[in-house]
Amino acid sequence: MTSRGLGLPDHIQACLFDLDGVLTQTAKVHAAAWKQMFDDFLRGWADQHGQRFVGFDQVDDYDRYVDGKPRDDGTRSFLASRGIELPDGGPNDSPDAPTVHGLGVRKNDLVLAKIHQDGVEPYDGSVRYLRATAAAGLRRAVVSSSTNCKDVLVAAGIDGLLDVRVDGVVARERGLAGKPAPDTYWAAAKELGVPPSRAAVYEDALAGVESGRAGQFGFVIGVDRVGQAAELSKHGADVVVNDLAELIEGP
Structure with missing residues (x-):
């Protein structure tokens, strides 16, 4: 398994995506x-x-x-x-x-x-990235505070590109603390069968980046949709991009 060409360290085996602002234009x-x-x-x-x-x-x-x-x-x-x-x-x-x-x-x-x-529109670059991670053999989860996560994924047509969903409904059922606590990301990594150190977190929210750093995940990617790149880095992002497509190498 390799994560080459996806902007990730080679030891990363799973990708944990926030929903609103990272995968879909619902923020x-x-x-x-x-x-x-x-x-x-x-x-x-x-x-x-x-x-x-x-x-x-x-x-x-x-x-x-x-x-x-x-x-x-x-x-x-x-x-x-x-x-x-x-x-x-x-x-x-x-x-x-x-x-x-x-x-x-x-x-x-x-x-x-x-x-x-x-309706709901996914980010085109995020759809490309999801497909690229699937082709590379990386496991994929969505981790969202939203209780409408499932409906949004279906409406955006990307529910089939994710292996695991840990959202506001799951968090409530399991008594998981919300972001900036790392609990929901830990739960997703566990379901995917990888330790946090081998999972990457993708977040556009400052609280989400904090949760990725607090959970000692292997890599934290900040997605800057609103001009807060410096703040995302300050709160713990290893790298900041404007769109996930920037992480894909080659044409």
Whole structure:
């Protein structure tokens, strides 16, 4: 087995891919849904507390507080940045409930509506790279915090290019900590039958890169879709590319 021509050290035997922003063009869909949900909430909060409304920044706030994290963790993280604390509530909360779970349900409903309306596009370079890794005999997993991961993979037409899926549904069922903890990546490597030291992690989120480094994986690739190459390197990426196709040698 060789990983030559794929931008990887020769000892790498498996590739662990994040979904949104790495394989599929859904990060912008999530960012837009977070903004719509938080802006609606923040307007009401500002009115109730006599404060000035300051909206959710779809780039800075998204990258800093929610990108790559489980939905509830991202919600808490951003609210804490604004000095707001809400009760967690429960998984059966309605999207109108003033709870962490309620806000998460509202955001998820928005994401699903946008996906069903507009569809899902994979990155062409990522599809080429997935096929190249398969041809090289490398095992492949998707590791995502999203509970919609399976639907997105099917909608994008790339579900057949991956051997293992560890997503938000699996993490909840197994009680796995979300990114930046390395637990979901460890679980994927275990299912593929390789130690972390022989697996590569592909991430566009700072929290995801941190999880790859914390898990002592053999190689961490940062995928810079939004101009944060320096931050990806700072958080632990061994190499940073704009697109996975850059890692493929030759025509």
